[in-house]
Amino acid sequence: MSVITIIGSGQMGSALTFPAIENGNEVRLVGTHIDKEIIDRLREDNYHMTLKATLYDSCKYYQLEELEEALDGTDVVIGGVSSFGVDWFGTEILPKLPDGMEVITVTKGMINEPDGTLVPYPYYWQRMLPEGKKLSLNAIGGPCIALKLANHDQTHVAFCGEDMEVLRKFKNMLTTDYYHISLSTDVTGVECSVALKNGYAMATATAIGMEELRGDDFKLFDAQAMLFGQSMKEMMRLLDVVGGEPINLIHGVGDLYVTVFNGRSRRMGILLGKGIPYAEAKEMLAGETVEAVVIAQRTAQAVRDMAKRGVLKEEDYPLLLHIDDVITRGVKIDIPWDAFAEEQ
């Protein structure tokens, strides 16, 4: 039995209370400053307002102000913030954790540096730590929808970090007969693969928008498959450029699959596929987090910056760069189909 403190009581952080408690751990769930209401309600009757699920009664809840109390006696920490909370998590939370703490985070995405280098969050946070501070920073990638996890549906994710022993420890604390965990020390590969799927899910879903535009039941399966395959090809190439292990592409492509069929990237892609300009589509999806769009823009910017350095060629990423043109530069959608056919 370990004491696991989850910081960030959004959907994913909270869904992880299920496998964590079922493994016999003591679980403490700490809300961030934007989670106050969620924690208040959980304290009443264990009902999670956005996850729409009732958590285990044994789960302990804390507001952010009670973080110190929550951390007292904590064995490991799970970070549950979204990519918008990355800097906050790095500057406000990590310095407060006891030295040597082992941390694993659900935050997906990477930071792009001015020269196009893509930095996975664990490495980004590592650099932000105060001098002398030592933490073990690990991450969770792969196709996992919080609502499905809370529902105990079969799910497969990858835990990545530099120390396999630490990863095994986290796996032992969290694995169940429905939450299956692969382990990898290839942090860049897993995180890059997973971050890439956002832009590509939007891109693949444009074919679904084209179908809907037709207004009949005719499915553009060939076109969807073409965009899916092209997405995979570009992901494969970028993974190679950043030095990731090819096998870790499966987490990103699995995630791509699930993102094409569910969620915000899909809805945005469908609108774009119908020819609706990005600014207008954004209005139509008002209220929805545009995390995926931000990640897609960052990845595209990284590709453009790396191309300037000669690390890769822009023409190897025609789909990503076109989608970026559409969402970042207001270009009218016009999928460059023929650019996908190549001699290999």
Place this chain on the structure above:
Amino acid sequence: MSVITIIGSGQMGSALTFPAIENGNEVRLVGTHIDKEIIDRLREDNYHMTLKATLYDSCKYYQLEELEEALDGTDVVIGGVSSFGVDWFGTEILPKLPDGMEVITVTKGMINEPDGTLVPYPYYWQRMLPEGKKLSLNAIGGPCIALKLANHDQTHVAFCGEDMEVLRKFKNMLTTDYYHISLSTDVTGVECSVALKNGYAMATATAIGMEELRGDDFKLFDAQAMLFGQSMKEMMRLLDVVGGEPINLIHGVGDLYVTVFNGRSRRMGILLGKGIPYAEAKEMLAGETVEAVVIAQRTAQAVRDMAKRGVLKEEDYPLLLHIDDVITRGVKIDIPWDAFAEEQ
């Protein structure tokens, strides 16, 4: 302008008349012995009974008995038989083609030898040729549904063969603004990748069957993504074993994507996912070609045979081998979820 003779007037062979004629070629469509009615009807009003499409008026139709006439003056041949017609095509048709003829076929799949070696059809046919006979044998792989191609939907395929110049010639004859063609000399990679998707599409679709069994609108997205990712992992491994280029995995995975969402492998997978024994599921799908099942069985057998030789390990293919157990040995479905989580 070239004279293109298509042998086999099933859906795919016939759908190729569209890009072929639109490129200004003379196109001759020859029915096999099972296509008699199709050819009879096409001669009446150009309507293709199974493709449910009207072909171009300039298309010329031939019954098998008129093959010699069709071949007279032919520049290149397209083979349009299904994998059930492979031996027939090799023994009855190929020997009748003029020496040096360039042939490209739509037949997907591979032959497995007793030691587990997987042989792409172009190489299989090459070995069947009478002594001294020389033909250029090439193949088409990738996600292309005949009805979608006939409808001029955006489609991306791969032409593969040993001579890039011959492939370019075929591409020039057939490429259009909706039929996009990549070229590859990695015949084994393209064909293996494409052949593998049959069993895996059934496997991935079992999660859709599990959803339907629930009887509500709840989608098992995580489980689908898990099976899709696992399929890709096993395909990636087998492609590596047979020496295929990793990039050609995109044709197989694109094809996997489209096959999960459309067609017979999907329907079979859904029934199996509901727990219906294979024998019963087969009855329920009576009348449907079980080509995909045969290909899946062959691939699984090849994996088992290669494992005996120590070329690969059976435990690296838990999903394929379980699905094979279900369809070949009457085993009750019980997806080995936990076997998919690995240390990498």
